[in-house]
Amino acid sequence: MKKIVIIGAGFGGLNAAKILCKNKKLNITIIDKKNHHLFQPLLYQVATAGLNESDIAYPIRSIFRNKKNVTVYKETVIDFDFNTKTVITDSNKHSYDYLIIACGAVENYFGKDKWAKYAPTLKNLNHAQQLRNKILNAFEMAEKTKDDNEKRKYLTFVVIGGGPTGVELAGAIGEMTRFTLAKDFRNIDPRLSRIILIEAADKILATFDDKLINKAVRNLESLGVQVWTKSMVTDIDEKGVTIGNERLESATIIWAAGIKANPLSEKLPGNKDKMGRIIVNKDLSIENYPDVFVVGDLAHFEQNGKILPGIAPVAMQQGKFVAKLILAELKGKKRTQFKYFDKGQMATIGRSKAIAEIKNLKLSGFIAWITWILVHIMYLTGFKNRIFVMLQWAWSYLTLKKGARLIIDD
Amino acid sequence: MKKIVIIGAGFGGLNAAKILCKNKKLNITIIDKKNHHLFQPLLYQVATAGLNESDIAYPIRSIFRNKKNVTVYKETVIDFDFNTKTVITDSNKHSYDYLIIACGAVENYFGKDKWAKYAPTLKNLNHAQQLRNKILNAFEMAEKTKDDNEKRKYLTFVVIGGGPTGVELAGAIGEMTRFTLAKDFRNIDPRLSRIILIEAADKILATFDDKLINKAVRNLESLGVQVWTKSMVTDIDEKGVTIGNERLESATIIWAAGIKANPLSEKLPGNKDKMGRIIVNKDLSIENYPDVFVVGDLAHFEQNGKILPGIAPVAMQQGKFVAKLILAELKGKKRTQFKYFDKGQMATIGRSKAIAEIKNLKLSGFIAWITWILVHIMYLTGFKNRIFVMLQWAWSYLTLKKGARLIIDD
Numbered sequence: 144m145k146k147i148v149i150i151g152a153g154f155g156g157l158n159a160a161k162i163l164c165k166n167k168k169l170n171i172t173i174i175d176k177k178n179h180h181l182f183q184p185l186l187y188q189v190a191t192a193g194l195n196e197s198d199i200a201y202p203i204r205s206i207f208r209n210k211k212n213v214t215v216y217k218e219t220v221i222d223f224d225f226n227t228k229t230v231i232t233d234s235n236k237h238s239y240d241y242l243i244i245a246c247g248a249v250e251n252y253f254g255k256d257k258w259a260k261y262a263p264t265l266k267n268l269n270h271a272q273q274l275r276n277k278i279l280n281a282f283e284m285a286e287k288t289k290d291d292n293e294k295r296k297y298l299t300f301v302v303i304g305g306g307p308t309g310v311e312l313a314g315a316i317g318e319m320t321r322f323t324l325a326k327d328f329r330n331i332d333p334r335l336s337r338i339i340l341i342e343a344a345d346k347i348l349a350t351f352d353d354k355l356i357n358k359a360v361r362n363l364e365s366l367g368v369q370v371w372t373k374s375m376v377t378d379i380d381e382k383g384v385t386i387g388n389e390r391l392e393s394a395t396i397i398w399a400a401g402i403k404a405n406p407l408s409e410k411l412p413g414n415k416d417k418m419g420r421i422i423v424n425k426d427l428s429i430e431n432y433p434d435v436f437v438v439g440d441l442a443h444f445e446q447n448g449k450i451l452p453g454i455a456p457v458a459m460q461q462g463k464f465v466a467k468l469i470l471a472e473l474k475g476k477k478r479t480q481f482k483y484f485d486k487g488q489m490a491t492i493g494r495s496k497a498i499a500e501i502k503n504l505k506l507s508g509f510i511a512w513i514t515w516i517l518v519h520i521m522y523l524t525g526f527k528n529r530i531f532v533m534l535q536w537a538w539s540y541l542t543l544k545k546g547a548r549l550i551i552d553d
Numbered sequence: 554m555k556k557i558v559i560i561g562a563g564f565g566g567l568n569a570a571k572i573l574c575k576n577k578k579l580n581i582t583i584i585d586k587k588n589h590h591l592f593q594p595l596l597y598q599v600a601t602a603g604l605n606e607s608d609i610a611y612p613i614r615s616i617f618r619n620k621k622n623v624t625v626y627k628e629t630v631i632d633f634d635f636n637t638k639t640v641i642t643d644s645n646k647h648s649y650d651y652l653i654i655a656c657g658a659v660e661n662y663f664g665k666d667k668w669a670k671y672a673p674t675l676k677n678l679n680h681a682q683q684l685r686n687k688i689l690n691a692f693e694m695a696e697k698t699k700d701d702n703e704k705r706k707y708l709t710f711v712v713i714g715g716g717p718t719g720v721e722l723a724g725a726i727g728e729m730t731r732f733t734l735a736k737d738f739r740n741i742d743p744r745l746s747r748i749i750l751i752e753a754a755d756k757i758l759a760t761f762d763d764k765l766i767n768k769a770v771r772n773l774e775s776l777g778v779q780v781w782t783k784s785m786v787t788d789i790d791e792k793g794v795t796i797g798n799e800r801l802e803s804a805t806i807i808w809a810a811g812i813k814a815n816p817l818s819e820k821l822p823g824n825k826d827k828m829g830r831i832i833v834n835k836d837l838s839i840e841n842y843p844d845v846f847v848v849g850d851l852a853h854f855e856q857n858g859k860i861l862p863g864i865a866p867v868a869m870q871q872g873k874f875v876a877k878l879i880l881a882e883l884k885g886k887k888r889t890q891f892k893y894f895d896k897g898q899m900a901t902i903g904r905s906k907a908i909a910e911i912k913n914l915k916l917s918g919f920i921a922w923i924t925w926i927l928v929h930i931m932y933l934t935g936f937k938n939r940i941f942v943m944l945q946w947a948w949s950y951l952t953l954k955k956g957a958r959l960i961i962d963d
Contacts, residue, residue, distance in 0.1 A: 178693060178960040195605040197957035204737040205958070214739045217693040217960070234697050268961045283588060283627040287644050327614040329624045527948055527956060534944070538937055546937060547607035548615070550588040550627070551678045 144170045145473065148230050148239035150220050150407075152180045152203045154455045155439030156245035157524075158462035164210040166470055171213045172237050174230065178202055178217050181268065182523055184455060185532070187308060189271040191278065191315035192323075192545040196268050198532045201524040220246070222410050225432060241434050241469050244411070244421075245462060248440035248453055251403035251418070258379040262303060262396040265312065272551065274397065278316065279550045281395045282324060285331045292392070298336040299393040301384050303376055304400035305342030305349075307490040310359060312397060313340040314492040317366030322494075322543040338368045339391060341384070343375045343400075348490060348498075350452070355498040358507045362492040376400075402453060404441050416443045416450075425480040427465055436465045444481065451483050455522070460484065491515045494540060554580045555883065558640050558649040560630050560817075562590045562613045564865045565849030566655035567934075568872035574620040576880055581623045582647050584640065588612055588627050591678065592933055594865060595942070597718060599681040601688065601725035602733075602955040606678050608942045611934045630656070632820050635842060651844050651879050654821070654831075655872060658850035658863055661813035661828070668789040672713060672806040675722070682961065684807065688726065689960045691805045692734060695741045702802070708746045709803040711794050713786055714810035715752030715759075717900040720769060722807060723750040724902040727776030732904075732953040748778045749801060751794070753785045753810075758900060758908075760862070765908040768917040772902040786810075812863060814851050826853045826860075835890040837875055846875045854891065861893050865932070870894065901925045904950065 147163055149156045152175040163171050179200040188194040207213035218232035223242075230237045250264035265274060278300070285297035302313040317338050324333040340347065340363065347370060348356050360370050371386070378385035383392040404419030413429040414422040420443035421429055427442060429435045439458035444451045451457045464481045472478060487501035489511065497512040499505075506514060516536065523529050535546055557573055559566045562585040573581050589610040598604040617623035628642035633652075640647045660674035675684055688710070695707035712723040727748050734743040750757065750773065757780060758766050770780050781796070788795035793802040814829030823839040824832040830853035831839055837852060839845045849868030854861050861867045874891045882888060897911035899921065907921040916924060926946065933939050945956055 178689060178958070195607055195957070196959055196961060197605055200959050202737070202958045205954070208736040211739070216697050217690075218697060268959065269963060272961065279588060280627075287626050287628060326618040327612070329621070527952075527954070531941075531944070531956075534941070542937075544615075544937070546941075547605075548588070548612045549606055549610050549678065551606060551682065553679055 144168055145240045146170045146172065146238060147241045147243065147469065148172045148174065148237050149243045149245060150174050150230065151244070151246035151439070152177075152215075153183070153245060153247050153439060153458060155247075155458035155462035156243060157203075157206070158459045159243050159245065159438065159466040160207070160213060162463055162466035163469065164207060164213045166473075167212055169212060172239075173203060173207075173213065173215045174218050174220060174232060174237065175203055175215070176217070176219050177267065178204070179268075180206065180524055182528075183266075185519060185523075186265055186268075186271050187312045187315055189268065189547070190265055190274040190312065191319055192275055192548040193315065193539060194532060194535055195547050196271070198528055198535060199523070200268060201528060206524065220407060225412065225435070228434070239434075242436070243462070243465055244407075244435065244437045244441060245439045245458070246405045246407050246441060247458075248402035249405055250398060251401040252398065253401060255379075258398065261379045261381050262384075262398040264398045265308065275547070276550050276552055277395055278319075279548060282328065282331070282333060283550070284394065286328050287330070294331060295337075296382070296392040297394045298331065298333070299391060299395070300336065300338045301341060301391055301393045301396045302338070303341045303384070303396065303398050305340055305344070305347030305370070305372070306399065307348065307488075309340055309342070309397075309399035310347055310363065310490050310492060312399060313338055313368045314363055314366055314496070317363065317368045318493045319545065321366055323545045323548070334367070336367065338366075339393075340368055340370050341374045341376060341386065342370070342372045345373050347372065350488060351490070351498060351500055352505055355500060355505055355507055359490065359492055359498050362496040365496075366493050402440065408441060411437075418443075426468060426478045427461055427481050438462050438465055444483075446483055454488075456486060457483055489515050489518065494543075554578055555650045556580045556582065556648060557651045557653065557879065558582045558584065558647050559653045559655060560584050560640065561654070561656035561849070562587075562625075563593070563655060563657050563849060563868060565657075565868035565872035566653060567613075567616070568869045569653050569655065569848065569876040570617070570623060572873055572876035573879065574617060574623045576883075577622055579622060582649075583613060583617075583623065583625045584628050584630060584642060584647065585613055585625070586627070586629050587677070588614070589678075590616065590934055592938075593676075594929060595933075596675055596678075596681050597722045597725055599678065599957070600675055600684040600722065601729055602685055602958040603725065603949060604942060604945055605957050606681070608938055608945060609933070610678060611938060616934065630817060635822065635845070638844070649844075652846065653872070653875055654817075654845065654847045654851060655849045655868070656815045656817050656851060657868075658812035659815055660808060661811040662808065663811065665789075668808065671789045671791050672711075672794075672808040674808045675718065685957070686960050686962055687805055688729075689958060692738065692741070692743060693960070694804065696738050697740070704741060705747075706792070706802040707804045708741065708743070709793075709801060709805070710746065710748045711751060711801055711803045711806045712748070713751045713794070713806065713808050715750055715754070715757030715780070715782070716809065717758065717898075719750055719752070719807075719809035720757060720773065720900050720902060722809060723748055723778045724773055724776055724906070727773065727778045728903045729955065731776055733955045733958070744777070746777065748776075749803075750778055750780050751784045751786060751796065752780070752782045755783050757782065760898060761900070761908060761910055762915055765910060765915055765917055769900065769902055769908050772906040775906075776903050812850065818851060821847075828853075836878060836888045837871055837891050848872050848875055854893075856893055864898075866896060867893055899925050899928065904953075
């Protein structure tokens, strides 16, 4: 039996495994640090109390419970031996005939790692919980302090990075302050919170059409979010953010400004770009290692002169491509080249507010928002998760409440 | 305006506040370390992945969002000044005309506090998350180790304490191993897990009728739980539990053996029992402090020669009693004496398995289980929580799956 090892059960690894496991002659091993597949596009909703952790995450081994040729290990990969075709983890060694590396990206503070302490990022459920604690605690602190400067600091939320994650997070915080929390406090008015979205470039959501960007900015403003473009963060400390000569005091600073390759990239051969991503061959294999593939955020793949972005659809298509390529090769067929099919892009700003670009079709407002909802429900893993996410959303839509406003700390 | 300070938004404090807030001439301050009221009777279901945190917890300030005379502070009480009628917290001072202390109980290791590290308890959402991580991680570790002794250690779960919490927890773990996880692993069979419920006394669920206890024991056994009575734990370390001359190696040890008064009791006047509870007057006030009341697990109250147990119905009735007493006293009426009305007791062991004792009526099996469900849904806070808990239960009942099987750690 051929052995296939997949590292990472994100969109890339999971989609590869789902196709490969149908061939019962293959022995598939999935290795992931976490026990769950995470639907990352909705992670900001867990951080802002709109959804539960279990709504957007699903145990990996449950997905494959009826596929006896799939074994899942919750382990951390620490090294490789490409000569003996072995993956070395913190607890085991796994040999492979084919290896699919899909361990994604991590946050990038561009050399300012000390900022991480003050401006946490949002990549996993643990981050989401901590961020939720931090956001909700800021209001609790503002409610009880008698010092006006302190109050203002606690009611100032700074989101750094104007990509889809930053925009969605800022919009969700805005919505929370305007609606969910509006009546809950006695000494503060959450509607007077300041939410500032900081972007170094001259526009947010840079990959979108300018008209849609303008709509998104206006939508953000209607939720109390100020958009500061051409603003380069020069320092972050425990009390706030410095942007050149300007200074913002804030108790809640969130980093959504950039990603880089998973540090495991250092253990991999082949050419890398400056973000540490592996510059892969046209069939997504690593140069000189035809049995080792890289898919998703860790892969640097150029198409029509552009590097494919680190988004879920790219990872999904690459995972599926590699799985099919391996199945075909085992039947003696020749390898083909990967080609990304761009279905479009979308971002949501708040209740009934979103933008979507599908080929030449440009949508905004309610219709874009409904499209966004349908697409996200469709791609969620698990029937129960779909139902429960829809119910949570329906409930929030009708009541303006958010269900998971819990501070869970020691 | 009269000022009423309530410490703790558990069943006692919350029910007092709900009645007092209806009098708009009263100024009510609720102080709690947490931002949420917790429905503790279902906490074991969060720990065993059956429910989400937000299903059984509700933000305190949301409950009172439309009651402008209620102010909620997320603060920790550190001391009192009974001469100036002031409560001192980590961040503020709150003066009162009436004080209701409802801060409950904490785990009791009976002087063996070093056991806490190896045998954590289950009192709040943070505990529940850590316990869920621990239980689920044990299976992950068993799946990947190649050492049979290690495997057995990871597949042994020890619950110490045969009261309702211990029984419900042991039953839920049993159910998880028999049904939920049965097909998910390749190197282990979760159905061969050993779950051991240890009780020092000669029977579990000591307050129930012997026939019902026997049914509960048989139900536990059908889920793979061994019940060890007359077994006194003599030591706990990182590798297992010692019971006299016997030794159990286990990676998951849970402490459900006892509680004692919240340490805040040390700052309170009046007579205390050996568990640190305040021996209250017949009107639940502290001796010589008629404006200070103690309700719930922190109160020692005797009725018909027996101390009332630390359970939700007692706390609820006491909270309501004190609230009504204050309202009546403000109208010039004389104080009455508290009397607990015992509605019965129940415990659930697993799917379709429960026991219930309501006056002379003794129920078991499916009918007791349905009764248990209805009572718990009825007392849950929040319309949405009721709906979502019912949906989660319906889904688990039909599919035998559990929704929140996530390990969320660093």
